[in-house]
Amino acid sequence: MISLTWYLIFAAALFSIGLYGVLARKNAIAILMGIELMLNAVNINLVAFWRYGDLANIAGQAFAVIVFAVAAAEVAVGLALVISLYRRRNTIVAEEIDLMKW
């Protein structure tokens, strides 16, 4: 039997890798990819807790479904922003997008 700890450590590793991607990548699309990895780690955690907890309570899976919807919405808006930025300023490097920097 696989222990719950294994799943949680796997998800923690995936989350940390995603965090590194978000913080270290220059390209805005690559940052979005890091966010996707982090959201997936969260989903693994939710489903693992559902499986090892009270099975009559389906909240873990229901939350994971909502996370899917939020991830899809986030990517749609994020990529639209990237495309719009590319058109107006011809860059998608996160460091160069400093219009709102004070």
Add this chain to the structure above:
Amino acid sequence: MSGVEIIFIIVAIVTLLAALFVVTTPNLVHAALWLILALFGVAATFVLLNATFLAVVQVVVYIGAIAVLMIFAIMLTRRVMEDSGPQINSNWILAALLGLVLFVGLTFVLINSGAANASLSDLVVDPVEQLGKELVSPNAYVIPFELASVLLLAAMIGSIVIAWKK
């Protein structure tokens, strides 16, 4: 070690390696392809956890929609990032350190928590049926479910407006 454990370890290693390539590969198209492999690994993890519906949704929504959308966006914005040196910023050492510290800390906490004592119970009802009923049941998750559809509509309209060519 039982067969399931071996499968889990293989899936976990493949997923984590793919995720590492996603955040380190300089070529963004390759990074997107590695992302697809990582998402497949997560789908396999869902299967191992008996969440079959979520595994299918993972493949359809994440790989079928999100990853393809990302590849589209990469192709559309390709010119600016091509052959322009390193793809990581100057803070990457700090970022790697933070990720490592987070992982070590989380692992430490998880090993010392009671998570290892949690045991698997047998599935008595079909989880797909249960999820389907509860997602539209007024006593359970119908409001979050409907809110998610409103959110998706708002995101769709928002992204059209944002990306509109004036």
